[in-house]
Amino acid sequence: xxxxxxxxxxxxxxxxxxxxxxxxxxxxxxxxxxxxxxxxxxxxxxxxxxxxxxxxxxxxxxxxxxxxxxxxxxxxxxxxxxxxxxxxxxxxxxxxxxxxxxxxxxxxxxxxxxxxxxxxxxxxxxxxxxxxxxxxxxxxxxxxxxxxxxxxxxxxxxxxxxxxxxxxxxxxxxxxxxxxxxxxxxxxxxxxxxxxxxxxxxxxxxxxxxxxxxxxxxxxxxxxxxxxxxxxxxxxxxxxxxxxxxxxxxxxxxxxxxxxxxxxxxxxxxxxxxxxxxxxxxxxxxxxxxxxxxxxxxxxxxxxxxxxxxxxxxxxxxxxxxxxxxxxxxxxxxxxxxxxxxxxxxxxxxxx
Amino acid sequence: xxxxxxxxxxxxxxxxxxxxxxxxxxxxxxxxxxxxxxxxxxxxxxxxxxxxxxxxxxxxxxxxxxxxxxxxxxxxxxxxxxxxxxxxxxxxxxxxxxxxxxxxxxxxxxxxxxxxxxxxxxxxxxxxxxxxxxxxxxxxxxxxxxxxxxxxxxxxxxxxxxxxxxxxxxxx
Numbered sequence: 001x002x003x004x005x006x007x008x009x010x011x012x013x014x015x016x017x018x019x020x021x022x023x024x025x026x027x028x029x030x031x032x033x034x035x036x037x038x039x040x041x042x043x044x045x046x047x048x049x050x051x052x053x054x055x056x057x058x059x060x061x062x063x064x065x066x067x068x069x070x071x072x073x074x075x076x077x078x079x080x081x082x083x084x085x086x087x088x089x090x091x092x093x094x095x096x097x098x099x100x101x102x103x104x105x106x107x108x109x110x111x112x113x114x115x116x117x118x119x120x121x122x123x124x125x126x127x128x129x130x131x132x133x134x135x136x137x138x139x140x141x142x143x144x145x146x147x148x149x150x151x152x153x154x155x156x157x158x159x160x161x162x163x164x165x166x167x168x169x170x171x172x173x174x175x176x177x178x179x180x181x182x183x184x185x186x187x188x189x190x191x192x193x194x195x196x197x198x199x200x201x202x203x204x205x206x207x208x209x210x211x212x213x214x215x216x217x218x219x220x221x222x223x224x225x226x227x228x229x230x231x232x233x234x235x236x237x238x239x240x241x242x243x244x245x246x247x248x249x250x251x252x253x254x255x256x257x258x259x260x261x262x263x264x265x266x267x268x269x270x271x272x273x274x275x276x277x278x279x280x281x282x283x284x285x286x287x288x289x290x291x292x293x294x295x296x297x298x299x300x301x302x303x304x305x306x307x308x309x310x311x312x313x314x315x316x317x318x319x320x321x322x323x324x325x326x327x328x329x330x331x332x333x334x335x336x337x338x339x340x341x342x343x344x345x346x347x348x349x350x351x352x
Numbered sequence: 353x354x355x356x357x358x359x360x361x362x363x364x365x366x367x368x369x370x371x372x373x374x375x376x377x378x379x380x381x382x383x384x385x386x387x388x389x390x391x392x393x394x395x396x397x398x399x400x401x402x403x404x405x406x407x408x409x410x411x412x413x414x415x416x417x418x419x420x421x422x423x424x425x426x427x428x429x430x431x432x433x434x435x436x437x438x439x440x441x442x443x444x445x446x447x448x449x450x451x452x453x454x455x456x457x458x459x460x461x462x463x464x465x466x467x468x469x470x471x472x473x474x475x476x477x478x479x480x481x482x483x484x485x486x487x488x489x490x491x492x493x494x495x496x497x498x499x500x501x502x503x504x505x506x507x508x509x510x511x512x513x514x515x516x517x518x519x520x521x522x523x524x
Binding site for chain 1: 409
């Protein structure tokens with residue numbers, strides 16, 4: 001009976017989070033084109049619905065009804081597996097993200113946390129591990145398409161992911177040192193009280209602002225966004241690893257890319273910007289309202305980071321491949337390592 | 353329930369490990385290895401070693417195997433003769449080891465079973481998994497830990513020297 005209730009609650013939570021994420025992806029596809037349009041002094045999509053707000057529906061229907069083409073000479077099994085292998089790791093990371101306060105509700109004798117699917121004590125490592133699994137979808141998609149552009153895109157992407165994943169991991173270590181925990185719920189709770197307690201500012205200890213810069217740049221590289229979107233550089237590689245994909249399989253890769261963007265924004269919010277905490281306690285409202293205001297603040301911060309992704313895409317040109325590798329290994333990696341050393345020393349000398 | 357889960361993981365590990373060796377296409381071998389890593393991680397989880405489980409995925413599946421796949425694709429390895437000359441030696445050694453295992457199980461069945469039951473029981477930890485491992489690494493096992501890191505450092509320097517061919521000639 002208890003197992004049944006727990007199973008039902010968890011499934012309901014997973015369903016709610018998935019629906020929220022996929023809806024956000026739908027909104028993002030429109031918003032990205034709108035934001036890019038405004039920044040380039042255009043209107044963006046205007047034809048479907050008022051101000052083009054029904055564009056995601058039209059896009060979705062188009063992708064759904066498009067012919068599914070498998071190229072001649074492609075490895076059929078791998079070709080079908082690759083989009084799934086790329087989408088699942090992008091969505092699975094949301095399991096440990098705390099979207100609101102750390103409440104525990106008693107439902108029929110089962111302890112139930114309404115705002116986090118599961119609070120495991122290795123949450124950060126869990127997200128890192130599954131982010132690195134995402135490389136398989138891309139690399140296998142590139143290989144199984146039997147096209148040289150796809151293969152080159154896949155290989156580039158693999159090299160890029162391995163290089164930048166390291167920087168993401170190292171830039172997080174500073175936060176882990178300050179909070180002495182790997183659980184995202186504990187990390188969020190440690191940042192309560194006001195914006196000066198967020199690890200970006202970390203009042204009374206070493207601010208993680210530099211680490212955040214490294215994290216954000218590396219995350220943009222890991223999600224294959226401009227200016228690091230070399231795996232899909234259209235002027236060189238047509239569309240990179242998903243050149244040969246069409247219809248729903250293409251949509252899966254697309255969902256994975258946007259899902260990863262949302263996940264990275266959520267992680268940045270939780271680790272560096274206090275998760276669901278408001279900048280000042282007054283803005284959080286009374287205790288019983290924390291559930292609502294928490295989610296609003298969380299969503300607001302995530303929305304800002306998503307906007308940052310579009311902003312960077314609209315303003316920066318793409319890097320060359322050797323520049324990308326040199327920047328990752330010779331600039332970001334030393335900065336991240338230095339940040340760990342300094343944070344460790346400060347934390348040892350002035351324990352909070 | 354726990355025995356069932358254990359046998360599920362164990363049998364999949366053995367099966368996929370067999371596939372890694374037996375499959376002709378190196379890409380399929382690598383993927384079989386990926387499935388195996390995940391099931392090894394599952395075994396760790398059943399032993400309440402979540403930290404090891406996630407590190408297993410992060411390091412082996414997330415980094416090392418991706419590099420393998422990378423190299424395999426870059427060299428574009430096609431179907432090659434997958435049983436070479438060592439096949440006979442391997443078969444012989446395999447038979448010997450298998451016989452040994454059978455003998456051990458037949459002879460000391462009771463003690464082996466007890467030992468297994470002992471080691472399978474999870475040790476109750478006062479703190480989290482990660483803290484305990486860190487504490488042990490920096491106290492009891494400090495020396496082996498430092499030796500391992502030194503070996504890794506030497507390997508890193510070696511890799512740099514091997515890839516940068518000019519380094520030694522210019523200096524010397």
